Amino acid sequence: xxxxxxxxxxxxxxxxxxxxxxxxxxxxxxxxxxxxxxxxxxxxxxxxxxxxxxxxxxxxxxxxxxxxxxxxxxxxxxxxxxxxxxxxxxxxxxxxxxxxxxxxxxxxxxxxxxxxxxxxxxxxxxxxxxxxxxxxxxxxxxxxxxxxxxxxxxxxxxxxxxxxxxxxxxxxxxxxxxxxxxxxxxxxxxxxxxxxxxxxxxxxxxxxxxxxxxxxxxxxxxxxxxxxxxxxxxxxxxxxxxxxxxxxxxxxxxxxxxxxxxxxxxxxxxxxxxxxxxxxxxxxxxxxxxxxxxxxxxxxxxxxxxxxxxxxxxxxxxxxxxxxxxxxxxxxxxxxxx
Numbered sequence: 001x002x003x004x005x006x007x008x009x010x011x012x013x014x015x016x017x018x019x020x021x022x023x024x025x026x027x028x029x030x031x032x033x034x035x036x037x038x039x040x041x042x043x044x045x046x047x048x049x050x051x052x053x054x055x056x057x058x059x060x061x062x063x064x065x066x067x068x069x070x071x072x073x074x075x076x077x078x079x080x081x082x083x084x085x086x087x088x089x090x091x092x093x094x095x096x097x098x099x100x101x102x103x104x105x106x107x108x109x110x111x112x113x114x115x116x117x118x119x120x121x122x123x124x125x126x127x128x129x130x131x132x133x134x135x136x137x138x139x140x141x142x143x144x145x146x147x148x149x150x151x152x153x154x155x156x157x158x159x160x161x162x163x164x165x166x167x168x169x170x171x172x173x174x175x176x177x178x179x180x181x182x183x184x185x186x187x188x189x190x191x192x193x194x195x196x197x198x199x200x201x202x203x204x205x206x207x208x209x210x211x212x213x214x215x216x217x218x219x220x221x222x223x224x225x226x227x228x229x230x231x232x233x234x235x236x237x238x239x240x241x242x243x244x245x246x247x248x249x250x251x252x253x254x255x256x257x258x259x260x261x262x263x264x265x266x267x268x269x270x271x272x273x274x275x276x277x278x279x280x281x282x283x284x285x286x287x288x289x290x291x292x293x294x295x296x297x298x299x300x301x302x303x304x305x306x307x308x309x310x311x312x313x314x315x316x317x318x319x320x321x322x323x324x325x326x327x328x329x330x331x332x333x334x335x336x337x338x
Contacts, residue, residue: 004145005226005318005325009311011140012150013183016304018139019154020176024161030118030134031165034090040116041089043072045106047337049148049218050094053120053155056214057092060160060300063211064167074102077109078338086113091132092162093119096143096151098126101338107131120158122151145326147226149311152218153183156304163300175297179304186294186308194254194281194290195316201252201279204231207239208256209266215303216256219310226318226325236262236269249277257284258306260299283310 034042042061044054051071058069072091076082078101091110095103098121110117111131118134122141129135136158140151157179164172198204204223208216216233223231234243236255247253253273257266267286274280283291283306291313294305318325 001319003315003319003324003326005147005149006312006315008143008145009149009308009315010187012153012308013180013187015138015140015150015154016157016183017180019137019157020161020179022139023136023158026134026136027158027161028165030136031162033116033134034166037090037116038067042067042069042092043089044069044092044094045072045074045103046094047074047100047103048335049152049221050096050155052214052218052221053152053159054092054094055217056156056211056303057094057159057163059211059214060163061166063300064163067166072106074106075338078102078105084109086110090116091118093117093121093128093132094155094159095119095126095128096122096138096148097335098123098128100336103128104131120155122154146328146331147222147325149307153304153307156307157301160300160304172298172300175301178297179301182294182296182305183308186305187312189292189294189309189312191291191309191313192316194283195313195320197279197281198252198254198313199317199320201229203246203251204229205243205247205251205253206231206233206256207236207253207266207269208233208258209236209262210260211300211303212256212258212262212266212306215258215306215310218307219254219256219314222311222314223317225328225331226314226323227321228323229317236266239269244276247273247276247278249279252279253281255280255282255284256306257282257286257289258293258299258302259285259295260302
């Protein structure tokens with residue numbers, strides 16, 4: 001059976017190619033506007049998978065521009081009505097549907113004070129796309145599976161593209177050109193052996209660091225959503241600050257050892273966990289990896305390629321557990337939260 005989730009994950013290379021072809025000029029113009037006010041704060045607002053993309057944006061901005069980005073909890077505006085002053089800030093929203101009331105409340109609050117608002121959004125007919133000054137289409141429409149895949153990958157790529165434009169990272173231009181083909185290779189990776197092991201998990205830690213940590217957050221969310229597995233994302237740096245006490249031979253761990261400055265430490269973390277009896281699967285570019293991820297041409301873009309492979313892993317695990325990832329019991333495609 002080919003699920004909608006699997007089909008749409010495999011569409012991500014073409015989605016990203018369309019996105020980069022159609023939206024690069026708009027992103028460059030947005031970056032130019034943001035560059036004119038370098039001292040102003042930059043805030044993100046998002047929920048669910050989109051919040052993982054927002055977290056990745058914060059990391060990419062720090063790495064490529066040195067600019068700090070902070071996540072704004074929507075409830076500060078939508079529920080608690082905090083007297084926030086947005087006059088010297090940019091808002092970048094991440095959303096697939098562009099319909100959730102809490103995100104719209106934040107966008108309205110910003111719009112009442114200034115026009116420095118942008119959004120990466122899949123539904124360009126949505127209220128969010130009409131509220132913000134700079135709506136950027138993800139080109140993943142339509143996306144039918146409850147578990148978003150290609151739209152999330154497009155959000156990650158959009159976040160990196162904006163950060164690269166702000167940082168004037170000319171050396172990354174070739175990396176974006178080659179990215180669609182690398183994503184295509186990523187959808188061909190065979191991870192069925194690891195899926196058979198992870199399908200037996202009841203408690204799973206997805207471990208990452210740096211640009212890979214938002215990937216860990218997103219993959220853990222997908223394991224919960226589609227596989228019914230209790231999965232938790234954790235930074236390898238936090239492992240010994242308490243979570244280690246939960247680890248034993250009944251625990252599974254998926255370590256995302258993406259190539260780059262943090263790779264060696266993550267491989268050491270995997271070896272440590274194995275020594276403690278934890279059932280460890282490594283996803284990375286190293287020869288020791290159980291799931292051989294395809295590298296991008298720049299380490300900041302590795303997360304997009306990793307997601308293209310790991311979404312198919314999650315789909316395999318769900319079906320091995322006799323679950324249809326397209327029909328989770330209690331989750332709908334569009335989520336409305338306040």
